[in-house]
Amino acid sequence: MPTVSMIVWNEFLNDARVLKEAQTLQAMGHQVVVHALHTPGVTEERETLASGVQVVRVARSPLWKLRKRKRLEAERNAAKKSEKTKPQSQKAAAPPPETFVRQLLKLVARLWTHAGLAIQLMRSRPDAIHAHDVNVLPTAWIAAKIARVPLVYDAHEISTDREGYKAFRGVVGWLEKKLMPRAAGTITTTDARAKFFARAYGIPRPLVLQNRPRLVKVKGSNRIREELGLVEPWPIVLYQGGLQPGRGLPRLVEAAASVLNAYFVFIGGGRQAHELHELTAKLELKERVRFIPTVALSELPSYTASADIGVQPIENTCLNHFTTDSNKLFEYVIAGLPVVASQLPEISKVVRNHDLGLLVPPGDTEALAGAIRQLVESLDLRVYYRSKAEQAAESLNWESQEQALVELYERVLPASRVAKAGR
Secondary structure, three states, rough: EEEEEEEEEOOOOOOHHHHHHHHHHHHOOEEEEEEEEOOOOOOOOEEEEOOOOOEEEEEEEOOHHHHHHHHHHHHHHHHHHHHHOOOOOOOOOOOOOOOOOHHHHHHHHHHHHHHHHHHHHHHOOOOOOEEEEEHHHHHHHHHHHHOOOEEEEEEEOOHHHHHOOOHHHHHHHHHHHHHHHOOOEEEEHHHEEEEEHHHOOOOOOOOOOOOOHHHHHOOOHHHHHHHHHHOOOOOOEEEEOOOOOOOOOHHHHHHHHOOOOEEEEOOOOOOOOOHHHHHHHHOOOOOOOOEEEEOOOOOOOHHHHOOOOOOOOOOOOOOOHHHOHHHHHHHHHHHHHEEEEEOOOHHHHHHHHHHOOOEEEOHHHHHHHHHHHHHHHOHHHHHHHHHHHHHHOOOOOOHHHHHHHHHHHHHHHHHHHHOOOOO
């Protein structure tokens, strides 16, 4: 059977999009191998998932075990010091400044990892290589050239104008402009992003595969209430996903202060977690604003279905946010939640077309609080939007679009190899 080798720059533990694509191609008769990053003590170097998808991981550097042990020791020491000095100061110590030597070692480690990924890609004897996002695109392209196989590029984001990538936008743009036209197939996540890539790099419009979940029927439960010990019968307002800058999360905590008789629950982790905890304490909202760390993908639907309202307050801080439609929006729909979401083009299109909830101007705390309050105070309105979400879930799911991925691979792979897949 044809082998499709995918490459990602993460540990492949909670990457829902890549997992769904891998499962789809595996089910259609391809052998899929996902090449990811290995963290000793956290991930396995090799494993085979229940679907038959194989996972091969490469350590981030030859000294990763030593670096990880030193980092854990430093974190433990810092935690002990923090506990001793907590009454005097709530601020976390700033990380030590990056020295030239440390930056050089990081670069060497990253190059080592990319070399390891490229070697493993070629060892898998692929019939096609599938790169997920720009940080693995050069490695995938080199491996595809050496192996003489087609390259598929899956651009999850617009990385030339994205939170945290602004310092690298020139390099990212140059890489995509050089390599994206050379890919045998291209994929992205929204119509707006497909238009951007087509215009920016002079390529045919990429295939759009939205970040929709599989259609999983999960019965309503009290999982969040029971896990957090919530005693009041108030509605649960849920945000799930990365706790990262630009997603409107401090505004959501601030909105909670003016929306009474509701619990606000955040599920996930990220760079902004500490800031959100501090803000919650400052506003004296610890009883109503609660946090659950990142949960396994297989467990997430049951958490989502135990909430009452789903919120997506992302801000218009970059083109990448402006063009997103957000995986969490679709996760709320599959779970049957009414939504409150930012009035950005792709998000608005989904919400309005299916009448899923209320839209608010991005960055407007009062409007966000007002919309949430409206749903919290009206059971009838929540019931109405829940029925609309349940209807929309029948079409806004992964299964309704996965055939397009199969058809892309039928075009990309030579006809003789597709025939071996049993099609």
